[in-house]
Amino acid sequence: MTYAKREDGRKFDELRPMEAKVGVIPRADGSAMFKIGKTIAYAAVYGPKALHPTHLRNPETGIIRCNYNMMSFSGSGDRIRPGPSRRSKEINLVMAKALSPVMDLSDYPNTVVDVFVELLQTDAGTRCAGITAASLALADAGIAMKDLVVAFAVGKVGDKVVVDLDYSEESFEEGATDIPIAVMPRTGKLTLLQLDGDITREEIKEALEKSKKAVKQLYDVQKEALKAKYEEK
Amino acid sequence: MxxxxxxxxxxxxxxxxxxxxxxxxxxxxxxxxxxxxxxxxxxxxxxxxxxxxxxxLGGRYIPKAGDTVIGKVVNMSFSSWFINVGYAYDGVLSLKDASSEYIDRGADLTRFYNFGDYMTCKITQVTRAMNIDLTMKGPGLRKLTGGKIIKITPSKVPRVIGKQGSMINLIKDKTGCRISIGQNGLVWIQGDDPAMEKLATEAVKEIEKKSHIPGLTDKITKFLSKEAKTTTIPKETKEIKK
The missing domain is CATH 2.40.50.100 (RNA polymerase II/Efflux pump adaptor protein, barrel-sandwich hybrid domain)
Known part of the structure; x- marks a missing residue:
């Protein structure tokens, strides 16, 4: 039950190489691309706009609605078949809930902000890459936010606590536990934590402790991407 | 401290x-x-x-009472027009605020403003639920005929106008175009010379792109005089030079 060294040679608390770009879809109100390892997520934001069906309208504030989709050619397809499914519907709700704590849509009552997340290529950590890209796209759309949101997975592979599992680790033969988390980087508060699998209380604590460095690193990538759009060329 | x-x-x-x-x-x-x-x-x-x-640096328009905006007629009822001003929900222009002219009961409202017409109008009231009331009564408020409409980020409107209208007057002087700007980020440009209309459009887009960079007025002055030279030379003379 030992996992002595990571297959891609990363340290146990190291994220995969990242890349972010803002404003990639000109027709959208806000958009972003986020790439972590082999996982590529594109997010586009439209709105605030009129909300239908009308029974969802909230006269106090606007709401946020997410749409997660793995493109049909995106993955190897041996575990999850891409396309609309029960799983993607659940992720829609999970992403909206992970993003809503930072949103302030009180200036836009009765409206909706639509977030579309498309995954061009998947290698685990898709919902996290989606949330990270969506948070960038929302900021690009000029919507008031308390903070950005960064998301990645922590977990256990074999006997080691690791940060940012890729697909080969997630499907590690001797057992792996994957915990996607989303964090508001300024305060360090969690907006998402999902867990199914075996892990002890101490190991979760260790995993969250290890995540702190990664949060900062990911936030810096986001900050840089947002500012790069406005740098003088 | x-x-x-x-x-x-x-x-x-x-x-x-x-x-x-x-x-x-x-x-x-x-x-x-x-x-x-x-x-x-x-x-x-x-x-x-x-x-x-x-x-x-981005974001949609939030309607405010007192703003002069450019709107588009998207719907009509027996006594009002529904005007899109760039917000999620349309503004309402009621019959009594639509014209200083007397409008007879049952008159054909399309005679005044028809579907797809653009106009400069003023927001008189915005309720807490963001219902927007509009008026056409006021100096400079009118239907916009001819010309073209372009869209910019609403937060950059003050830069396009400039201090006491310095920037917009600069473009008007150099290109000879008539320009109206709405607080909602819609800009109407009309010029007798299509080349000048194009130049004015490009200048406004340039301001939008570089609004956060210092020394904008100089940059736009340079942009206008440089582009003006290239656009006014007729094609034939260019070929002769070759």
Whole structure:
């Protein structure tokens, strides 16, 4: 039950190489691309706009609605078949809930902000890459936010606590536990934590402790991407 | 004494800590958390005495009473027009605010404003539920015929207008175009010369793109005189030079 060294040679608390770009879809109100390892997520934001069906309208504030989709050619397809499914519907709700704590849509009552997340290529950590890209796209759309949101997975592979599992680790033969988390980087508060699998209380604590460095690193990538759009060329 | 963590004209992103201390006050685009003032938008920092605010670099238009906007007729009822001003829900222009002319009961309303018409109008009232009331009564408010409409980010409208209209007058002088700007980011441009109309459009787009960079007026003056030279030379003369 030992996992002595990571297959891609990363340290146990190291994220995969990242890349972010803002404003990639000109027709959208806000958009972003986020790439972590082999996982590529594109997010586009439209709105605030009129909300239908009308029974969802909230006269106090606007709401946020997410749409997660793995493109049909995106993955190897041996575990999850891409396309609309029960799983993607659940992720829609999970992403909206992970993003809503930072949103302030009180200036836009009765409206909706639509977030579309498309995954061009998947290698685990898709919902996290989606949330990270969506948070960038929302900021690009000029919507008031308390903070950005960064998301990645922590977990256990074999006997080691690791940060940012890729697909080969997630499907590690001797057992792996994957915990996607989303964090508001300024305060360090969690907006998402999902867990199914075996892990002890101490190991979760260790995993969250290890995540702190990664949060900062990911936030810096986001900050840089947002500012790069406005740098003088 | 409070401490500023950023300089004037810095670009910041949501969640960045702008200042520390209770004697500095948060204004538009920022909020207070404990002692700290935090950015809540992507924007350019602007300080004024003890106030710190952000000039946003993006975002949709939020209607405000008193704004002059450019709207488009999207729907009509027996006694009113529904005007899209760039917000999620349409504004209402009622019959009594539509014209100084007497409008007979049962008159054909399309005679005044038809579907797809653009107009400059003024927002008289915005309710808490964001119902927007509009009027056409006021100086300079009229239907826009001819010309073209372009769209820019609403937060950049003040830069396109400039101090006391300096920027917009510069473009008007150099190109000879008639230009109207709505606070909602719609710009109407009409020129007798199509080349000049194109030049004015490009100048406005240029301002939108470089609004956060200092020395904008000089840049636009240069842009206009440089482009004006190339656009006014007829094709034949160019070929002769070759």
């Amino acid at each position: 409070g401490k500023l963590n950023v300089k004037d004209k810095d670009i910041v992103v949501p969640g960045e800590e702008l200042a520390d201390g209770m004697d500095i006050l948060p204004a538009a685009g920022t909020y207070r958390d404990g002692d700290k003032i935090i950015a809540s938008q992507v924007g350019v920092v602007s300080t004024n005495g003890r106030l710190i605010k952000l000039i946003p």
